[in-house]
Amino acid sequence: MKIKQYHWHHFFGGIALLLLIVQLLSGSVLTLFYSPHLNEAYASVQYLYNELSAVAWIRDTHRWAALLLVLAVIMHFIRSFLRKDYLIRESKTLWLTGVLLFLPLLGFLITGFILPWEWRGYWFMEMVPNYAGEIPLIGPSLSQFLLDAFTMPRALVVHVVILPIITLVLIDIHTLSKIKRRAGGLSLYLREHGLFATPFLLIIGALAYALPMPTQDPAIIPMPLEGERIPTAEWFVLIFYAPYLYFKGFMATLFGFYIPFAIFLVLAIFPYFLKTKTSRTGDRTEHEHHVAGRKKKILVRVLAPLRKVLGERTLVKTAGALTVFLVAMALFVPLYTVSYASPTMGCNSCHNLTAGNRMGLPPPTFKDRELNPNLKDNTFMVEHWFYPQVVW
Ligand code: HEC
Numbered sequence: 001m002k003i004k005q006y007h008w009h010h011f012f013g014g015i016a017l018l019l020l021i022v023q024l025l026s027g028s029v030l031t032l033f034y035s036p037h038l039n040e041a042y043a044s045v046q047y048l049y050n051e052l053s054a055v056a057w058i059r060d061t062h063r064w065a066a067l068l069l070v071l072a073v074i075m076h077f078i079r080s081f082l083r084k085d086y087l088i089r090e091s092k093t094l095w096l097t098g099v100l101l102f103l104p105l106l107g108f109l110i111t112g113f114i115l116p117w118e119w120r121g122y123w124f125m126e127m128v129p130n131y132a133g134e135i136p137l138i139g140p141s142l143s144q145f146l147l148d149a150f151t152m153p154r155a156l157v158v159h160v161v162i163l164p165i166i167t168l169v170l171i172d173i174h175t176l177s178k179i180k181r182r183a184g185g186l187s188l189y190l191r192e193h194g195l196f197a198t199p200f201l202l203i204i205g206a207l208a209y210a211l212p213m214p215t216q217d218p219a220i221i222p223m224p225l226e227g228e229r230i231p232t233a234e235w236f237v238l239i240f241y242a243p244y245l246y247f248k249g250f251m252a253t254l255f256g257f258y259i260p261f262a263i264f265l266v267l268a269i270f271p272y273f274l275k276t277k278t279s280r281t282g283d284r285t286e287h288e289h290h291v292a293g294r295k296k297k298i299l300v301r302v303l304a305p306l307r308k309v310l311g312e313r314t315l316v317k318t319a320g321a322l323t324v325f326l327v328a329m330a331l332f333v334p335l336y337t338v339s340y341a342s343p344t345m346g347c348n349s350c351h352n353l354t355a356g357n358r359m360g361l362p363p364p365t366f367k368d369r370e371l372n373p374n375l376k377d378n379t380f381m382v383e384h385w386f387y388p389q390v391v392w
Contacts, residue, residue: 013072013175019065026061026065029058033052033055036153038117041115042118045116049214049216050216061208065204068204070105075328078331079324087271099264099267106237108159121362123385126381213345226345227344228340228344232342238385239338242382252379
């Protein structure tokens with residue numbers, strides 16, 4: 001019973017854990033076929049699409065699971081936030097590790113986009129140092145360091161060794177250690193939840209099959225705006241650059257960097273400045289706290305007639321679910337309105353080998369901002385990504 005309760009509270013957290021396992025498995029397969037060299041990386045990905053369709057499907061699964069993982073993590077965060085998990089003393093470490101986990105997640109996304117080394121990967125590789133350069137004081141040297149340090153094998157090692165280790169340590173503190181202490185441990189947890197997870201796995205598999213990344217060029221060349229409106233994991237990184245569509249210089253940096261960074265810091269540490277509730281007997285008391293807190297809410301009293309019809313429990317649950325839904329929409333609707341124009345699959349329409357080597361493969365002179373001043377022009381880079389048919 002207790003496990004069930006815990007499970008439903010952390011429904012999205014459980015999904016995130018499951019998707020992380022999907023990423024671990026699919027990623028392991030992909031490493032076997034990937035070649036981390038500037039001249040071979042893209043060819044090694046194309047090879048999958050032309051010769052090994054099962055592995056290409058695994059790659060698309062890896063991409064879709066990445067998107068759904070970010071969504072699940074955000075939903076898990078919203079629910080924990082609204083449930084005020086951070087007020088419980090024992091949960092503060094869980095809160096902090098949870099928020100910190102956003103960092104390796106972002107790292108996974110960025111390195112993951114770079115690895116295929118088509119023009120999207122090239123774009124991200126150039127934009128990360130530009131972005132880091134905006135940080136006060138250390139920015140310029142950090143930016144230079146990132147440019148100097150970048151090599152394909154290093155990006156791969158960060159993606160498949162360093163970030164997984166950081167994630168594992170944080171996840172262990174965040175949740176695994178708790179699961180392992182329960183009777184049956186991790187293996188029972190996985191067996192119990194595996195069946196429940198099957199529909200989600202089927203959905204991911206179907207998405208990956210129906211909407212693959214077109215990488216068969218020059219045999220199949222997409223249209224410039226292809227992939228518009230189809231959500232991808234890229235959106236969650238592009239959204240930080242989107243202010244360059246509307247502002248220039250400091251204002252763009254304000255919205256794209258300073259404000260998100262400040263929000264992140266506040267979210268990570270604010271529980272440490274609040275009064276704590278102590279729960280001596282673990283999850284159960286936590287739960288009772290929440291229920292008691294909710295019952296007092298005036299809103300619930302105002303809704304008395306509805307309570308009669310639905311019953312107390314259902315009403316509280318519906319109100320809770322509705323709040324989660326509204327907060328999630330407040331985040332995802334702006335994300336969609338800004339990002340839907342990103343033609344994720346269209347880059348290859350111009351950037352493919354039939355358009356010549358210069359347009360087909362990221363040039364060997366990448367990183368060189370003297371030879372290619374576009375690379376340090378954030379406005380060009382962002383406008384070109386969102387509106388490649390207009391700005392180039
Ligand atoms: C309509 C054709 C077209 C599409 C579609 C297109 N590009 Fe480009 N792109 C160009 C041209 C042409 C240039 C060269 C501009 C120049 O050098 O003045 C360019 C330049 C670039 C550059 C600057 C660096 C360089 O080496 O020139 C990057 C990065 C880039 N594109 C990435 C992308 C990405 C990412 C996408 C998909 C979101 C994309 N492009 C879609 C035509 C296109």
